[in-house]
Amino acid sequence: MSSPSLATPLNKTRTADVKPIRLQLDPIRLHEPARSKLSTVETQRIMVVFDDLVQKMELIEMLPVIxxxxxxxxxxxxxxxxxxVYRHEELKQAYETNSSIRTISNIIEKLPQFENYTRRFDQSLSYNANEKIAYHYYIQQSIRNVLRRLLQHNRFDAVKLILKNNNLLPPPKDLMRVLKMLRDSAMERFLTTPLEEREKVDQMKNLNIRLSSNEAVIAKLEKELSDAVAERDAEVSQTLGIFIFLN
Known part of the structure; x- marks a missing residue:
């Protein structure tokens, strides 16, 4: 049985060896959270909505190529x-060319959400304004039908792979790039723990201090170099002047 006198120093030694838990983030990987999976149902749902929106936006851009x-x-x-898909593209082209909605009645009548577009007319608006409202309604319903059918059987990956293999993927638009940036930022924020967030802030402060210090050192060294070069040039000029004078 160990005596208390021996146990106490041993505990003190162990306590002294214990280091505070810190993330010690690598500055190069400063923005990479330690977690790789979302921990709450709420954040998972938010990211599902983001991913679904990105996927639908990509599909919309692919439709003309398809x-x-x-x-x-x-x-x-x-x-x-x-x-x-064909009907939707015809509907979109008719709208873009300012064709009368009557010319595509055979298309809109096949929409599951079809209704007589005159019912959507507002008597206080002009016929052209009302027709534009009707166009917007049918285009919205049409794209919903197309996206639902394409995503229903997980065709997105197969369609994208075919386009990629044939060098037909449309270049991403600015809106898509911004949307993906928002999605990535949200994912990073959800994966970052409060401890990591504090560590990142501290790391950024330290990096800024070191950067300012390095800039001051660089400025000092540049001045010393400039002074040394000027002094050397002066000595060379003086030596050259003496040499010319003696000759």
């Missing part, structure tokens, strides 16, 4: 879904 190269997707997209 229509132009329909043969590439005959084994991936079923006939009915492809017909929905």
């Amino acid at each position: 229509v132009s190269h329909a043969d590439l997707f005959k084994n991936v997209i079923d006939t009915e879904t492809m017909n929905e």
Whole structure:
């Protein structure tokens, strides 16, 4: 049985060896959270919404390419879904060319959400304004139908892979880039713990202090170098003057 006199120093030694828990983040990996998975249901739901929105935006940008190269997707997209895509593109082109909505009545009548567009007219607005409102309604419903059918059987990855393999992926627009940046920022924020956040702030402060200190040192060294060069040039000029005088 150990005596208290021996146990006390041993405990003190162990206590002294224990170091405070700190993240000790690598400055190069300063913005990489230690966690790789979201810990709460709420954050998981938010990221699902973000991912779903990004996926839908990418699909919308792909639709014109899908229509132009329909043969590439005959084994991936079923006939009915492809017909929905065709109808949507025709509807969009009619709107962009300011065609009367009556010229595409055969398209809008096939929409599941079809209703007589005159019912949506506001008597206080002009016919053109009312027609534009009706166009917006049908285009919204059409794109919803297309996206629902394409995403229903997880065709997104297959469609994107085909486009990528054939160098047909449309370049991302500014809105898509901003959306992806927001998504990545949200993911990083959700994965970062409060302790990591404090550590990052401290690291950034330390880096700023070191940067300012380094800039001061660099400025001092540059001045010393400039003075040394000027002094050397003066000595060379003086020596050259003496040499010329003696000759």
